[in-house]
Amino acid sequence: MLALTEIVSQGRRVDCHRPWPRVIVTADAWRAIAGALGAGRATLLGLWGETTTVHMAVADEQVSAITVASIDCPNGMFPSVASLHPPAMRLERAIRSLYGLEPVGAPDTRQWLDLGFWGLRHPLGNLKPSVAEEPPYAFLPTEGESLHQIPVGPVHAGIIEPGHFRFTANGETVVRLEQRLGYVHKGIESLMQGATIERASRLAGRTSGDSTVAYAFAFAHAIEAALNIAVPARALYLRALMAEFERLANHFGDIGAICNDASFSLMHAHCGILREHVLRMADACFGHRLMMDRIVPGGVAEDLKPDGAVRIQDTLSELRWRFPRLIELYDNTASLQDRTVATGIVSADLVRQFGAGGYVGRASGRAFDARKALAYPPYDQLDFVAPILTEGDVNARVWVRIREVEQGLALIEQILQRLPQGPIAAPVTASAGRAEGLGLVESFRGDVMAWVALDGERIARCHLRDPSWFQWPLLESAIEGNIVADFPLCNKSFNCSYSGHDL
Numbered sequence: 147m148l149a150l151t152e153i154v155s156q157g158r159r160v161d162c163h164r165p166w167p168r169v170i171v172t173a174d175a176w177r178a179i180a181g182a183l184g185a186g187r188a189t190l191l192g193l194w195g196e197t198t199t200v201h202m203a204v205a206d207e208q209v210s211a212i213t214v215a216s217i218d219c220p221n222g223m224f225p226s227v228a229s230l231h232p233p234a235m236r237l238e239r240a241i242r243s244l245y246g247l248e249p250v251g252a253p254d255t256r257q258w259l260d261l262g263f264w265g266l267r268h269p270l271g272n273l274k275p276s277v278a279e280e281p282p283y284a285f286l287p288t289e290g291e292s293l294h295q296i297p298v299g300p301v302h303a304g305i306i307e308p309g310h311f312r313f314t315a316n317g318e319t320v321v322r323l324e325q326r327l328g329y330v331h332k333g334i335e336s337l338m339q340g341a342t343i344e345r346a347s348r349l350a351g352r353t354s355g356d357s358t359v360a361y362a363f364a365f366a367h368a369i370e371a372a373l374n375i376a377v378p379a380r381a382l383y384l385r386a387l388m389a390e391f392e393r394l395a396n397h398f399g400d401i402g403a404i405c406n407d408a409s410f411s412l413m414h415a416h417c418g419i420l421r422e423h424v425l426r427m428a429d430a431c432f433g434h435r436l437m438m439d440r441i442v443p444g445g446v447a448e449d450l451k452p453d454g455a456v457r458i459q460d461t462l463s464e465l466r467w468r469f470p471r472l473i474e475l476y477d478n479t480a481s482l483q484d485r486t487v488a489t490g491i492v493s494a495d496l497v498r499q500f501g502a503g504g505y506v507g508r509a510s511g512r513a514f515d516a517r518k519a520l521a522y523p524p525y526d527q528l529d530f531v532a533p534i535l536t537e538g539d540v541n542a543r544v545w546v547r548i549r550e551v552e553q554g555l556a557l558i559e560q561i562l563q564r565l566p567q568g569p570i571a572a573p574v575t576a577s578a579g580r581a582e583g584l585g586l587v588e589s590f591r592g593d594v595m596a597w598v599a600l601d602g603e604r605i606a607r608c609h610l611r612d613p614s615w616f617q618w619p620l621l622e623s624a625i626e627g628n629i630v631a632d633f634p635l636c637n638k639s640f641n642c643s644y645s646g647h648d649l
Contacts, residue, residue, distance in 0.1 A: 150188045150206050153178045154213045163582040164371040168201075168214040176217045176225050179204060183231040189501040190616075191586070192595050193227060193237035194609040195245040197272055200224045201609075203584065203595065205501075214584060214597070219247050226252040233500045233616060240649075243328075244335070245271040256284065259328040259648060269336055285324050288314040293321060296630065300329045307644035311633075318629040323622045331648040338608040343369060343574060346605045347442050350596065353610050354646030355436065359385075359392040360589030361610060361646075362441035364596035367522070367585025368608075369443035372600055373576055380568045381445030382523045387561045388428070388437045388446075389587070390554045394465075395424040396590040397547040397554070400641050404544055405476065407634040408485040416472050420465060427461040430454065445571030455562055462555055473548055486541040490624040490636035493538060500616045504592025505546040506640055510538035516588040528560050540639040550590075576603045589613065591643065612646030 157169030171179070182188045183204065191203035191212065201216045217224050226249035227234035238249040239258030246268030249255070260267070261283075288295075293314055300308035308329040314322040334353055338346050350365035351358040363385055370377060402417025425435040431454040432440050440448045451457075476482060492502075497510040507514055515532035517525040533549035535542040585596040592613025599607040621640050625633055 150179065150182050150204065150213070151211070153182065154215060157215065160216070160582065162372075162580050163214065163584070164374070166212040166214065166584055168216060168582065170216045170218065173217065173225050176202075176215065176227075177230070179215055180225070180227040180230040180234070183227070183234070186498065190227075190231060190233055191501070191593075192597065192609065192611040193234050193241070194597065194611070195241040195247055195270070196599075196607050197245065197270070198222075200241060200247060201597070202227065203597070212584070212586070222246065223248045223250050225250055228252050228254070233619070236619065237615060242268075244268055244649075247271070259331050261326075261328050261331075264331075269333070270339075283326060285312050285326075286322070288322055290316070290321070292316055300326075309644050313630060313633070315630055318631070320625050320628055320630055320633070323625045323633075325618060325622060327618065327644060328648050330645050332645075334610065334649050335608060338605045341605045343443055343576070343600075343603060343605070346598075346608060348439055350608070350610060351438055351441075353649075354612060354643040355438075356396055357392070357589045357591060357594065357612075357643070357646065358436050358438045359388045359441060360587055360594045361596070362439070363389060363587045364585040364594045365598070365608075365610070366441055366443045367587060368583040368596040368598040369574070369585075369600075370583070371585065372581040372583030372598060373443075373574065375444055375572055375574060377445050377523075377572060378569045379524075379566045380449075381570045381572075383561050383565045384446045384450060384570065385441050386524050386528070387450070387558065387565075388432065388440060389589075390557050390561070391424055391428045391431075391437065393590040394551060394554045394558075395421050395428070397551050398424065400638070401472075401476075401544060401547055401551075403641075404486070404540065404635065404638045405482060407638045408482055410479065410482045413472060413476060413482075416468070420468060420472075423461050423464060427457055430457045442571065444574045445569070447571070449570050450565075458558065458562060462558060465555060469551065476544070476548075483541065485632070485635060486544060486639075487539060488537075489540045489628060489632050490639060491538045492620050492624045494536065496620055496623055497538070500620060502592070502616045502620055503588075503613050504590070504617070505543045505550070506617045506620060507592065508533060509535050509542035509546045511536040514593070516586050516593045520586060522587065524561070524564075527564070528557055530557050530560075540635055543639040576600055578602050580606065591641065592617065610646075610649070612643050614642035614644075614647045618642045618647060 154169050157171040160168040189205045193202050203214045205212045229251040243260035296313040298311040300310045310326040312324045351362040353361045398417045398421040402414040405413035429435045432448045492510045494511040497507050497512045530553045581600045595611040597609045
């Protein structure tokens with residue numbers, strides 16, 4: 147059986163793609179790559195379309211190599227990847243919704259992002275026919291005695307974004323969960339087309355607000371790769387500082403929210419205070435609580451404020467004093483442990499198959515962290531550990547977050563100690579013609595990917611892939627065999643992004 151590198155070496159290389167190669171392949175080579183994914187010899191990083199082309203990013207984790215394979219679809223069809231590798235199923239359905247390109251042999255051809263109220267079909271494709279009336283969405287059938295269905299959403303309590311969950315249960319035990327997403331589709335990729343680099347960077351940072359730093363980071367990497375831009379050293383360290391602030395704030399929020407869904411509101415309140423400390427620190431250092439629009443192609447838009455280092459040290463001291471006491475409380479509360487231990491287990495095999503990153507993957511034994519695997523600057527010069535557990539339950543996902551908070555505090559101290567002087571941005575200039583770049587960075591939720599194709603100084607195509615694409619399906623598996631009342635706990639332990647998934 148051919149290795150992945152041998153398969154892609156037979157394709158026609160696209161010279162304008164950086165930093166990893168892109169090759170145009172035949173239908174047979176495309177199927178061979180799908181077979182390698184299905185056999186576990188490679189990991190799917192992304193699958194997206196253009197008007198008459200489909201692209202697939204794959205990784206060989208053994209050698210930290212990434213390749214983008216492309217197949218032309220002059221007749222509007224391409225061989226299904228999902229027929230050999232099921233994790234590609236939702237991505238193919240999204241391509242069909244957006245472009246009208248048909249995955250031949252796909253096991254599921256239902257619309258995914260298109261819920262029937264756009265007013266047109268495949269808006270990014272060549273043809274834009276008006277919407278014909280379609281039958282109601284067909285959820286997968288279930289068979290068996292004493293089964294009943296519980297529809298939840300798309301509207302939920304509080305400010306959570308919309309998504310529909312269809313439970314099939316036997317009494318209180320969940321037999322199947324099926325999700326239907328796409329309700330917060332906002333046309334990010336459509337808005338990107340023809341946008342300037344500056345505007346596109348702002349759009350990228352609004353794909354999923356809780357990961358605005360990570361998205362801007364990945365987009366900047368893609369632009370800088372496409373245009374061969376060297377980022378100043380100080381900007382690299384400031385980017386990492388912002389990324390670790392964002393990671394801390396979200397982990398504090400998640401730990402508290404998980405405990406709240408187990409009716410332990412005391413942890414929720416105290417973790418909310420810690421999150422607020424981090425957000426105020428970010429505002430004091432960079433002039434924005436979420437640090438939105440602070441990472442830009444070429445560097446950063448805002449330098450660390452003059453008193454920023456002092457503010458950071460004061461906040462770290464406060465966090466180091468408070469956080470261990472909260473973790474002791476979490477670990478020694480038997481009623482809380484009863485809810486989180488052995489609940490919502492995701493198997494190591496599924497995590498590997500889906501290439502799930504972040505705390506979902508690392509809690510089930512998948513040792514992947516883009517900061518380590520790709521060692522992009524300045525993480526190649528920083529000392530930290532990506533915590534790995536194997537239990538795969540809610541408790542493990544909490545503990546991965548806890549350990550990442552501890553690592554994040556140490557990383558912030560290292561960044562401050564090594565922060566160099568110098569400029570914070572390099573000029574961004576583009577020549578005529580097409581240039582392509584790929585960026586992959588680690589967000590608090592997992593690896594975020596950005597792929598961009600430039601036509602001069604304008605965006606010809608940009609695809610942004612949230613880690614939730616490979617985590618949402620695993621939530622369906624995690625809840626099986628658990629009771630319905632444990633779904634909020636499992637769901638929060640995943641904390642997948644609706645907005646990032648729905649583009």
